Amino acid sequence: xxAGNGVFxxxxxxxxxxxAIVGYAVDQGLLRLSVLAPQDAYGAAxxxxxxxxxxxxxxxxxxxxxxxxxxxxxxxxVKAIADxxxxxxxxxxxxxxxxxxxxxxxxxxxxxxxxxxxxxxxxFDALLLPDTGQKLRSLASLLSYYDVxxxxxxxxxxxxxxxxxxxxxxxxxxxxxFAAPSPSENERFRNRFEDAFGKxxxxxxxxAYDATALAAVLAQDAxxxxxxx
Numbered sequence: 358x359x360a361g362n363g364v365f366x367x368x369x370x371x372x373x374x375x376x377a378i379v380g381y382a383v384d385q386g387l388l389r390l391s392v393l394a395p396q397d398a399y400g401a402a403x404x405x406x407x408x409x410x411x412x413x414x415x416x417x418x419x420x421x422x423x424x425x426x427x428x429x430x431x432x433x434x435v436k437a438i439a440d441x442x443x444x445x446x447x448x449x450x451x452x453x454x455x456x457x458x459x460x461x462x463x464x465x466x467x468x469x470x471x472x473x474x475x476x477x478x479x480x481f482d483a484l485l486l487p488d489t490g491q492k493l494r495s496l497a498s499l500l501s502y503y504d505v506x507x508x509x510x511x512x513x514x515x516x517x518x519x520x521x522x523x524x525x526x527x528x529x530x531x532x533x534x535f536a537a538p539s540p541s542e543n544e545r546f547r548n549r550f551e552d553a554f555g556k557x558x559x560x561x562x563x564x565a566y567d568a569t570a571l572a573a574v575l576a577q578d579a580x581x582x583x584x585x586x
Contacts, residue, residue, distance in 0.1 A: 367564045372402070372406040378485065391418070395424060395488055482509065511532070514533060
């Protein structure tokens with residue numbers, strides 16, 4: 358919110374990231390989206406951006422739910438957005454109904470339900486998780502536990518997912534999509550940096566490079582550019 362009037366933001370703000378991932382999801386045919394965000398300023402910005410993006414694309418924002426980022430176990434909020442209790446009751450009622458019928462078709466249907474924990478769909482086909490790190494892993498695992506996963510629901514993420522080490526080791530994240538800069542551009546920068554300095558760059562080196570390039574361009578403007586406060 359401080360951007361403008363000579364103040365520049367280095368990196369990607371939440372709205373840019375949300376617009377990118379929501380736009381991609383809609384292009385792939387996912388038209389009912391929800392978000393499960395931390396209850397802080399960052400989470401609020403993401404949810405507001407999600408509302409704007411879905412409205413602009415004329416698709417449904419089914420739910421926006423917040424959780425306390427300070428708690429270790431967010432299972433209550435995950436269970437709620439998964440509508441687990443209703444779907445669990447639907448399964449138990451279906452089982453009871455089939456058990457009362459003795460015909461072969463009903464018994465086969467009952468057998469197919471033996472390994473199910475719920476039946477029925479949630480009200481969204483894509484869920485945005487803007488958190489990262491261990492909390493992201495926990496949320497994804499809990500969603501899978503409460504029967505919210507592929508192929509019915511696609512998990513979506515933002516730029517900070519790129520900071521998660523070995524995300525493929527979390528089975529619940531396999532097949533998820535997240536917004537991030539092009540890996541090829543980052544690899545090209547890393548190679549140029551290594552050629553120039555004989556070592557690999559720090560993670561934030563590309564932002565420092567961009568900030569310096571921006572300052573160099575601004576310095577060519579007429580007047581007396583200010584680069585600090």
